[in-house]
Amino acid sequence: MNVTRRAVLGAISAAAAAQAQRQRVPNWKPKLGVLCQYSDANLAFVKAEGFTSMQLRLDPDKLDDAAVAAIKDKVAKAGIYVSSLACDGNHIDPDPAKRDKQNTYVVKCIELCGKLGIPAIGGQSGTDKAKPLAAQVDEIVKVYNEKYFALCEKNKVKILWEPYAGGPNIATGPVGWEALFKAFKDSPHVGLQFDPSHLVWQFMDPVAAAREFIDKIYDVHLKDTEILWHVVKRGGIQPVNNARWWRFRVPGYGSVPWKEFFSVLAEAGYSGAMNIENEDQFYYPALDPQGNFTEQYKRGFRVAHEFLKTLVPPVTV
Numbered sequence: 001m002n003v004t005r006r007a008v009l010g011a012i013s014a015a016a017a018a019q020a021q022r023q024r025v026p027n028w029k030p031k032l033g034v035l036c037q038y039s040d041a042n043l044a045f046v047k048a049e050g051f052t053s054m055q056l057r058l059d060p061d062k063l064d065d066a067a068v069a070a071i072k073d074k075v076a077k078a079g080i081y082v083s084s085l086a087c088d089g090n091h092i093d094p095d096p097a098k099r100d101k102q103n104t105y106v107v108k109c110i111e112l113c114g115k116l117g118i119p120a121i122g123g124q125s126g127t128d129k130a131k132p133l134a135a136q137v138d139e140i141v142k143v144y145n146e147k148y149f150a151l152c153e154k155n156k157v158k159i160l161w162e163p164y165a166g167g168p169n170i171a172t173g174p175v176g177w178e179a180l181f182k183a184f185k186d187s188p189h190v191g192l193q194f195d196p197s198h199l200v201w202q203f204m205d206p207v208a209a210a211r212e213f214i215d216k217i218y219d220v221h222l223k224d225t226e227i228l229w230h231v232v233k234r235g236g237i238q239p240v241n242n243a244r245w246w247r248f249r250v251p252g253y254g255s256v257p258w259k260e261f262f263s264v265l266a267e268a269g270y271s272g273a274m275n276i277e278n279e280d281q282f283y284y285p286a287l288d289p290q291g292n293f294t295e296q297y298k299r300g301f302r303v304a305h306e307f308l309k310t311l312v313p314p315v316t317v
Helices: 005-023 040-048 065-078 096-116 133-155 174-183 196-201 206-212 229-235 258-268 295-308
Strands: 031-037 053-057 081-086 120-123 158-161 190-194 217-222 224-227 246-249 273-276
Touching: 031 040, 031 081, 031 295, 040 065, 053 273, 065 096, 081 096, 081 273, 096 120, 096 133, 120 190, 120 217, 133 158, 133 174, 158 217, 174 190, 196 206, 196 224, 196 246, 206 258, 273 295
Parallel strands: 031 053, 031 273, 053 081, 081 120, 120 158, 158 190, 190 217, 217 273
Antiparallel strands: 224 246
16 A cells, blocks of 8 residues: 555644544633622722622622612622622521521522522521431422522522531532432532532542532632641540631632642633632731721732632633
8 A cells, every 4th residue: 555655644643633632621711709798899909909700798688779789780890700699597497487587588699699690699508417418408409499499590590509517508528419419400500619628627638529529510719728737636626625726728828739629620611700718817807897808808818819820820701
């Protein structure tokens, strides 16, 4: 068979192109921002610092339609994407009065998201610690279906779970997530607000967890956890003197493996928001009496931002 040099080179080029296509990963374009209580001054800070996203804390009981419209207009003019609305509490509280109050509050939050064009609420799954896990899951599914999902559909809002083990939550890691997602039968109305810091202080692997549930991650908190090993080595993780053996820090000052975590998001082409949650007490107090960031709290965001700039591509809206 007479094979020409041109044919060989063509075949090599075609094979190389095919290999490059197979190895190509999605272009990573996340949005970078902060979690905060809304105020005009806080919005101005977010814009001035070059962030492009926010998770907001707003109380629907304190906002009339005019106030909601004003906030929506100001956020839009600032070019900031609001990824979620913080909505904490116990959806299946064993106390009927407390449960009803929480369910009513969540309904208002979902409706507020609809008015503002916010795609998700973020918080805890709910829990009733007197019941076994399977019974809690069944109750959560029942409440969400009966109380929330019709409104989620109407307002185009998802309910996202943060893996916070200190609150009313069974969505604290892969075991709880697996049970919930299986019970919800891959409902489009639920997902994860992934916060690697909470997995670190529970001694879970945030990178493995993110990789396993990457298709359920719709929002991300950027917060770090520092393990105080000098305390652990003397008192363990249940110290008899109640000594604090871990603490939240801004990204870069704890034990979260940020390079590996971001690689998981980048490989998946995650393009949602990643909001810095500043619970680092070295930068407290957070707010002044008017609800605006203190200068010290701003410094914490700036420290975190400088660290993240080395790992995250330029932010885009």
